[in-house]
Amino acid sequence: MPCTFDVTGFFDQEKYADVTVKFGTQERKCHKMILCSKSEYFDDLCGPGKSFAESGQPVVELKEDGEEAVEAMLRWLYTFDYEEHTGATEPRKANTLGFHLDVCVVADKYLLSALKDEAIKRLQTLLEAATEDKLVGFMEHVYYANEALPEAVSHMVDEVRDSRLLALMDNPSFCGMMRNDAELGMTVAQQLKARLGVMGGLVEKRYSKCSCKRVEVDDKIVTGTTYVCGARRCGLQLAVKRCWVERD
Structure with missing residues (x-):
């Protein structure tokens, strides 16, 4: 032995x-x-x-x-x-x-x-659970770092970014990164194009849901805007959410 x-x-x-x-x-x-x-x-x-x-x-x-x-x-x-x-x-x-x-x-x-x-x-476990702001901050550090970082780190960050891409598209800091980085913008555009091909049979629905159980679904709801519940004696502010459903 x-x-x-x-x-x-x-x-x-x-x-x-x-x-x-x-x-x-x-x-x-x-x-x-x-x-x-x-x-x-x-x-x-x-x-x-x-x-x-x-x-x-x-x-x-x-x-x-x-x-x-x-x-x-x-x-x-x-x-x-x-x-x-x-x-x-x-x-x-x-x-x-x-x-x-x-x-x-x-x-x-x-x-x-x-x-x-x-x-x-x-690192990946923490990034997958991080807020969008923290994720974007870490992406900026990795993508534009002055010191040389292992290539595997950039690849891992790309994977996490792509897995959370739809949520990141609503983040002002991430949108600013894309405006200032043409290569990043093209990469994101290609990712979105590929996803649209997969979701060709689906349509996006935006909705707000209140704790009083009232739900409103409207294609014209604007993401990032705060709405107020219209139920009597409620009036709570509501965040807009998104989902994908099959076409009618």
């Missing part, structure tokens, strides 16, 4: 540590065997026969990387759970879009494809 060696308890422990990883204002005690066995980057840096290993340097400095993201990467190398704790002076909530994006960038830089895939997966 094969013997497995659990290394989860060795994270940031002095015992058997043979290298210190410094990043920003932080540092963690690590083990070359663990770093090199899971990362091609670290194996090329301090694996057997490498100049760093031969020189006996006890410190590795990772510069220009976010502290929380590097902390998460190192924890993942030992535990495969990068969200457990960030170790920053003022820890960011681990379920934020920015945190997972930073982890993805660091994982890509240090050749950890499994960590990158996991971060993208968690």
